[in-house]
Amino acid sequence: MGFTPGNISVYHLAFRHRSAAEEHPSGIKLSNERLEYLGDAVLGAVIAEMLFKKFPYKEEGFLTEMRSRIVNRDHLNKLAMKLGIDQFMNGSIDPGAKNRSAYGDAFEALIGAVYIDKGYEKTKRLILKRIVNNHIHLDEIVGQESNFKSKLINWSQREKRNVEFEFLEEIENMGKKLLRVRVLLDGQEISRGEDFSKKRAEQIAAEKACAQIGI
């Protein structure tokens, strides 16, 4: 990572999966989950600022979407593999519990550990220099297909299935109107989505529908 750790034990903890964690007398499991929670928040702030500065003329919706593409579990798992985090976890993860998301979780925990050890500015520099510059391809992320509604409709046409988006209801939520829609596949509901915008509610429902169908 390009620096000398101060407090080495916090880094050891970052690679300790719950499945291999010991119990503290207080009853808490000594796993990387607390560090993951912290790292997730720090990573979110650093990526939020990076996008804020890289895209001065893009609105909040764009920035939020790009951020969630960068920090989603799947992308973090891939980043963790590129960084070789799996190699650090031997012995600190029960083989039965091995799943790819354990690596993304440990990656976030590692960021939490760096934050505890080195503070915000150094953690930010590390994320930007070692991770964003080397491993995050912003152009690809921006260009990624995110239109789940058209993905779903294209699929339904290919497969000769009937997909419908149906508006369900409007829910008052803290003074704003939340819209709920659902996706019907051959007349059967397969997913729902809610958002303040109907377009986004449909995207959310469509994304879940795609995951359901496995496309």
Add this chain to the structure above:
Amino acid sequence: MGFTPGNISVYHLAFRHRSAAEEHPSGIKLSNERLEYLGDAVLGAVIAEMLFKKFPYKEEGFLTEMRSRIVNRDHLNKLAMKLGIDQFMNGSIDPGAKNRSAYGDAFEALIGAVYIDKGYEKTKRLILKRIVNNHIHLDEIVGQESNFKSKLINWSQREKRNVEFEFLEEIENMGKKLLRVRVLLDGQEISRGEDFSKKRAEQIAAEKACAQIGI
């Protein structure tokens, strides 16, 4: 707030609601929404760390829950009112668009502005000293009723209505199993919830049901 602003224009922007924003030649609205996005991330990181350090023997689930109680829209709106943010927004919000959440949004935007102007450490100090110490009552937040399931069931018994929780399905999501449940009120579905834990999925569904019913 206890400090002298460097760049005053970013603070002006923080109080500019979308309804009163001008359009930049690039087409973007010059409102506080981008700063709100940034402030939300910075506030999230600061609160995450504060809780991490205050509760060394609590697990991630507890920390996440407490954080969401602090940074939820409703609590932020209340904080914004305590800080007098409404008074700064006269003229920078269309009276027709006035809703309480505009103040919580501006509060987050203000944090984004401080971050741009002063950096992370100063923003963190401001949040901890001026906001957490003075206006956030951690004991109350920890003790808050969060059990929406029992709230809902108590209500149904008082009102002699029939509430059921029904397990719907298991969804594979990136290697983890997402559970979906729903709440039936007198046999009619009124909400759904999804989570990796059945207990939390039920809480999510129950919380939505409570909002639906208005209790």
